[in-house]
Amino acid sequence: MxxxxxxxxxxxxxxxxxxxxxxxxxxxxxxxxxxxxxxxxxxxxxxxxxxxxxxxxxxxxxxxxxxxDEWLRDLQPEVWVPKAFEGQPFNVFETGGTTGMPKQRIGWSDYKIDYSEFSEKIADEHFPRNHYWLMMGPTGPRRLRLAIEHLANVRGCSCYFIDLDPRFVKKVIAEKKFDVARSYMDHVVDQAVTILKHRKVSAVFTTPKLLEALSEKLDLWESGIRGVFCGGTTMDPQYTRFLVEEVLENRIGFYPTYGNTLMGLAA
Structure with missing residues (x-):
């Protein structure tokens, strides 16, 4: 620089x-x-x-x-359809909905634009083309699920999915049912372990805590993982360093990102 x-x-x-x-x-x-x-x-x-x-x-x-924000909760989605897109079916994406009715926003191809550009910023060494990915994270009404699959497809890859329901996790934590939350995390991670043991996968998208939990159950490098695309929750510099040095052992490419349902990929 x-x-x-x-x-x-x-x-x-x-x-x-x-x-x-x-x-x-x-x-x-x-x-x-x-x-x-x-x-x-x-x-x-x-x-x-x-x-x-x-x-x-x-x-x-x-x-x-x-x-x-209430406009995105209270109004019907068609009020946001531009005249230029009139008559074209749209995607409906939702936020976590932890405070009641989730905020919704509509879209057509913006996630494809974001992630096609992002593809140019990740290395083939870490995200080999024409291979397989695994996403372990929130799918359902989130923009992220379509975005990750598009990113994989742009690079000639196909993607396996393990779903995570963050609304359920937040609900049981709010109710102080920490054993239920831990059991649910184990359930999600165990599904990912099964895929990695039986399928060839070179790249993973997941959240920081799920990545850490996954690394406790198998050796990511020996399982074929060469790149990790991580986001969804806070990562301070100390925790990022822990993931890079301890979890990924400085051998696997690590790409921390920030974004959300409403604005998409920011960095």
């Missing part, structure tokens, strides 16, 4: 590109030809025209209120 200072000219060009991107997005969402019912109705009641008045990121931040 270069230590040279970034020039004012480069900063200005980046700002101009970002502002142009903001204008494009706002114009698209607040055009009657492309926008969705929710934002078009919002603009009609707001008393100002975002397509005319938002010319930069600063304008966007200054003029719009905070997005209300």
């Amino acid at each position: 270069s230590n040279e200072p970034i020039s004012n000219e480069a900063v200005q060009k980046a700002k101009e590109a970002l502002d142009a991107h903001v204008r494009e997005i706002v114009n698209w969402h607040f055009s009657a030809d492309t926008g969705c019912p929710f934002w078009l109705d919002w603009a009609s009641k707001a008393g100002w025209n975002p397509a005319e008045e938002v010319q930069s990121l600063d304008d966007l931040i200054a003029k719009f209120p905070h997005f209300q």
Whole structure:
């Protein structure tokens, strides 16, 4: 990485590109030809025209209120369908739903875009092409399940799945049924062990705690694992180092990521 200072000219060009991107997005969402019912109705009641008045990121931040989570719980999904996508079936993705009705958001191909780009950032050494993956994590109504399978497919791979229900885990922990939570984790991990013992798998996606639990039941390297794509819960630097050095023994590629159902893959 270069230590040279970034020039004012480069900063200005980046700002101009970002502002142009903001204008494009706002114009698209607040055009009657492309926008969705929710934002078009919002603009009609707001008393100002975002397509005319938002010319930069600063304008966007200054003029719009905070997005209300309850909109994603209370409103029917069709209010979010842009005119440009009218008539096209959509995916419905949900959050954990630990506080009642889960937040929902719809989508078409954004997860494919995110993970196709991400594929260019992972090494063939750790994620060999034309092979097999294993996902041990939340599937069901989550965007992640489709995203991981797409990422595998982009690299010519197929993927096995072991489902984890985080809503159940959070429920039993809230009820202080820690023995039930542990038993459920063992149940999930045991299924993964069975796959790894009987099928050729070179890459795993899972959460940090499940990865640690899996490593206690078999040798990941000897089982053929060469890359781990990990996310879903907090990983501080100390725990990340533990996973890399102790769990993966500095032999298996480790790719910690951050994202969520609503915004997708962030980093």
